[in-house]
Structures are given as structure tokens and as C-alpha cells.
Amino acid sequence: MTTTPVDTTTATTDEEQVRILLERWFTAVQEADLAGVLAGHADDIVMFDVPPPDAGVRGRDAYRATWPPFLEWQSGDGVFELVELDVTVGDTVAFAWALLRCGPASEVAAHPHQRLRLTVGLEKRSGRWVVTHEHHSFPDRTP
Known part of the structure; x- marks a missing residue:
């Protein structure tokens, strides 16, 4: 299976390519x-992820399998809104963090x-830039 590229040819810098x-x-x-969702992922x-498995998922097929339940949930009254995105880019490695609103409306x-x-x-x-790692979390609000 090959990585589906995301067309970032209009971007002039690596940071712009990652942001796109x-x-x-x-x-x-x-x-x-x-x-x-799968495009641009290695x-x-x-x-x-927030839900199990606790050890995460590895590989594009396992990554793909996690998404249908979330996408179905979100197509109801789910909210998934980008609030803030920060990107740091080196020559061959980059990382980004983001804050999102995510949950039932x-x-x-x-x-x-x-x-x-x-x-x-x-x-x-x-x-080409490809996503090799994702980590999703919510703060623990238990007393």
C-alpha cells in the first residue's frame, strides 16, 4: 500500500507544506x-488515540480502521473545530500541535x-511530508 500524497505544490516553504x-x-x-483523512499519512x-487500544495502532490499515466509528459519530451532532495550530519544521522532520473543540455540540x-x-x-x-505519528488526548478532569 502506498501513501496517498497531498498536493502541496502551491506552498513555497516546508512550513506551508505541513500546514496545508x-x-x-x-x-x-x-x-x-x-x-x-488517510491522505498524507505514512x-x-x-x-x-483517546479510545483504546491503549498501546495505540500501528500501520495504515489499523489507522484506517479507527476512523469510521468517529466519522459516523461526528456526522451527527459532533463538533471537530481547529482552534490553534503550531508547526515547527526542520530539514527532514517536523512536528505540530493543535488544540481543537471536539465533542457533542x-x-x-x-x-x-x-x-x-x-x-x-x-x-x-x-x-514529500508525511504524517508518521499522531497523538490525541483530552485533559483528565477527574478529581
């Missing part, structure tokens, strides 16, 4: 576009400051 890739990913998640992606309205935290690691492979 991630912003298209956010849009794909919002639109429940599974192909778009075959050897590792993801640590009523919960997001009741707790407008609650955020989903996202950290993304990327590598430049064959001249």
Missing part, C-alpha cells in the same frame, strides 16, 4: 472524508474551553 497537509486533514475529518503511521457549548490536544510528527520522504 494538516489543514486538509482537519477538513477531511470535518467532512467525514476517509480518503482525505504506511507505518503510529497513532495513540451540547457538551462543547456547555464547556467551551475544553480542548482536544493533538500532536503530530512528520517526516519528509521522497520530497
Whole structure:
């Protein structure tokens, strides 16, 4: 299986290329576009998500399998909104963090400051940036 590239040819800097890739990913998640969610992700992606498995998922097929339940949930009254995105880029490695509003619309309205935290690691492979690591988390609010 090959990585589906994200067209970032209009970008002039590596930082712009990474931002375009991630912003298209956010849009794909919002639109429940599974192909778009997978685009730009490496075959050897590792993801640590909020729901199990606790050891995360490894590989593009396992990553793909995690998305349909979330996309179905979100197509109801789910909210997935980018609040803040920060990108740091080196020659061959980049990382980004983001804060998002994510949850049922009523919960997001009741707790407008609650955020989903996202950290993304990327590598430049064959001249293209690909996501090799994702980590999603919510703060632990238990007393």
C-alpha cells in the first residue's frame, strides 16, 4: 500500500507544506472524508488515540480502521473545530500541535474551553511530508 500524497505544490516553504497537509486533514475529518483523512499519512503511521487500544495502532490499515466509528459519530451532532495550530519544521522532520473543540455540540457549548490536544510528527520522504505519528488526548478532569 502506498501513501496517498497531498498536493502541496502551491506552498513555497516546508512550513506551508505541513500546514496545508494538516489543514486538509482537519477538513477531511470535518467532512467525514476517509480518503482525505488517510491522505498524507505514512504506511507505518503510529497513532495513540483517546479510545483504546491503549498501546495505540500501528500501520495504515489499523489507522484506517479507527476512523469510521468517529466519522459516523461526528456526522451527527459532533463538533471537530481547529482552534490553534503550531508547526515547527526542520530539514527532514517536523512536528505540530493543535488544540481543537471536539465533542457533542451540547457538551462543547456547555464547556467551551475544553480542548482536544493533538500532536503530530512528520517526516519528509521522497520530497514529500508525511504524517508518521499522531497523538490525541483530552485533559483528565477527574478529581
